[in-house]
Amino acid sequence: MTNTQxxxxxxxxxxxxxxxxxxxDLKACFEASRFGNVTTYIQSGxxxxxxxxxxxxxxxTKLEKALSKTFSPYKGRVVLCSHAKLSQIVREAPxxxxxxxxxxxxxxxxxxxxxxxxxxxxxxxxKTGVDQAFAGPDVLYFSRLxxxxxxxxxxxxxxxxxxxxxxxxxxxTTCKLLALMDKRTQL
Numbered sequence: 001m002t003n004t005q006x007x008x009x010x011x012x013x014x015x016x017x018x019x020x021x022x023x024x025d026l027k028a029c030f031e032a033s034r035f036g037n038v039t040t041y042i043q044s045g046x047x048x049x050x051x052x053x054x055x056x057x058x059x060x061t062k063l064e065k066a067l068s069k070t071f072s073p074y075k076g077r078v079v080l081c082s083h084a085k086l087s088q089i090v091r092e093a094p095x096x097x098x099x100x101x102x103x104x105x106x107x108x109x110x111x112x113x114x115x116x117x118x119x120x121x122x123x124x125x126x127k128t129g130v131d132q133a134f135a136g137p138d139v140l141y142f143s144r145l146x147x148x149x150x151x152x153x154x155x156x157x158x159x160x161x162x163x164x165x166x167x168x169x170x171x172x173t174t175c176k177l178l179a180l181m182d183k184r185t186q187l
Contacts (some may be wrong), residue, residue, distance in 0.1 A: 003052050004053075005050050006050070007177050008049065009046060010067070011079070013045040025070075030063075037049060041177060046173070056080055079111070087181075088137050089139050102146075103145065105146055107142045108170075111138050120140055124140060125156060130151045130153075131154065
């Protein structure tokens, strides 16, 4: 049976001095859970791995239980993307998204089921002339004008109830994760 490549995007680690988890310990947790070819990318909780398991629900439950047990009192919360899904997310970004990094900051808001893009977009406020938000495949794409970043509504998202089912990665990190996954398939 062929292994499927995934990236686990962990919520709420190494942010603001809370839930501090070393990447070596995170990698060891995934390896102890019998996942293969495990590697981490930057400190915000991005873990690339492979497994023969294809049932996303089972994988998420297994990961969240292992993370919660290993790093208690941290409560493991994971958004899981297959290589194919991450490729779709990057490919289906709005036209021009990410193309003016000197003018805009770009983020991808990954959604944890059961939250859908249509539900999430209703909760995310934008300020005209500053922010733009677009629904995508299990994500929201969010851009904000750097010159008016202090007026952006993105920081208000953390106070919303739906934020518990979201994790945010900047566009560069999202693209780098896809490039790492692409490279692994070529080996």
